[in-house]
Amino acid sequence: xxxxxxxxxxTFSRMWLLCDARWQPAPExxxxxxxxxxxxxxxxxxxxxDCGDHVVVINTKEVxxxxxxxxxxxxxxxxxxxxxxxxxxxxxxxxxxxxxVLEREVYSELPKNGQxxxxxxxxxxxxxxxxxxxxxxxxxxxIPPVMEPxxxxxxxxxxxxxxxxxxxxxxxxxxxxx
Amino acid sequence: MxxxxxxxxxxTVTSGFLKSVLQxxxxxxxxxxxxxxxxFCKASGQSRGVRDYVENHLLDFAAANPGVVVYVTPKxxxxxxxxxxxxxxxxxxxxxxxxxxxxxxxxxQSLVWRSGLPLVRLRKTQHTETPSIQGQWxxxxxxxxxxxxxxxxxxxxxxx
Numbered sequence: 012x013x014x015x016x017x018x019x020x021x022t023f024s025r026m027w028l029l030c031d032a033r034w035q036p037a038p039e040x041x042x043x044x045x046x047x048x049x050x051x052x053x054x055x056x057x058x059x060x061d062c063g064d065h066v067v068v069i070n071t072k073e074v075x076x077x078x079x080x081x082x083x084x085x086x087x088x089x090x091x092x093x094x095x096x097x098x099x100x101x102x103x104x105x106x107x108x109x110x111x112v113l114e115r116e117v118y119s120e121l122p123k124n125g126q127x128x129x130x131x132x133x134x135x136x137x138x139x140x141x142x143x144x145x146x147x148x149x150x151x152x153x154i155p156p157v158m159e160p161x162x163x164x165x166x167x168x169x170x171x172x173x174x175x176x177x178x179x180x181x182x183x184x185x186x187x188x189x
Numbered sequence: 190m191x192x193x194x195x196x197x198x199x200x201t202v203t204s205g206f207l208k209s210v211l212q213x214x215x216x217x218x219x220x221x222x223x224x225x226x227x228x229f230c231k232a233s234g235q236s237r238g239v240r241d242y243v244e245n246h247l248l249d250f251a252a253a254n255p256g257v258v259v260y261v262t263p264k265x266x267x268x269x270x271x272x273x274x275x276x277x278x279x280x281x282x283x284x285x286x287x288x289x290x291x292x293x294x295x296x297x298q299s300l301v302w303r304s305g306l307p308l309v310r311l312r313k314t315q316h317t318e319t320p321s322i323q324g325q326w327x328x329x330x331x332x333x334x335x336x337x338x339x340x341x342x343x344x345x346x347x348x349x
Contacts, residue, residue, distance in 0.1 A: 019325065021325075021327040021328075022326060022327050022328075024327075024328065026328050029340065029343065029344075054326055055325075055326055069347075139348075140347045140348045140349055141349050142347070142349075147344065150340060150344070151328075151340070152332075152336050152337075152340060153336065153339055153340050153343060
């Protein structure tokens, strides 16, 4: 049995959580990631106690937006020159760096105080599924997805395709007209 | 006394945690108020409520609280006040100018119930001397084993 002091260390130990951003809505996913970054999912949460977790996000290049948000949503970008803040659409911003959109979404979702930058250092974003080994060995748990990503047709097995309910079975010589 | 804050101004409110004097009340209860002094003017209108209180309620109070010494000290042209002295040496003063006898009765009762500890802003509304025997919560308590399996399976499916 661990001593009381060691138990305290275990209570506030940082977890490393995996999150898959494939076909997840970016604002809702950012909201969920913030909950884990701040530690609000823990029963011992208190705003003054630093009990947040590390979040490793993979597949950020496949993150989703609803409706025409890729064209409509604008991000302010500093070009590095004086008085040259420009607005870049989410589409262009994502094309520039596929991890930037989710980073901005999480940054704007976090509480606006001095903790924000230190919480952002615990967010690890990866465009695809290549995770460094030193991060992969720390992983402990998975963050549940905001929504289940729908399956593509080529991901269904032949049995599932055969057992799919059909309104009518076309004859063998059926040719769809153009 | 609460710990003095370095650089405190008049508007600084000291903060602290819930405390009691030697766990008073868990077994027997000892009234922490030892002495109460009623200072008022015999003539002024502002002390009229205190004079009413002395005439109508003070004897009942003294009979109900035999452990409290009550002094009545009329002085000319002073602000009416209740001075309470506690077991730990603290002295609290309540100014009761222009207050009715009923209000003063409530003030006196609140002085009786107090522990003598300084009034502070409470940082937490609960306190315990005996933490849980089950042990503190950790990220691994009540964690389903299936989550570990799900992570292992997901890590195997990574396209690296």
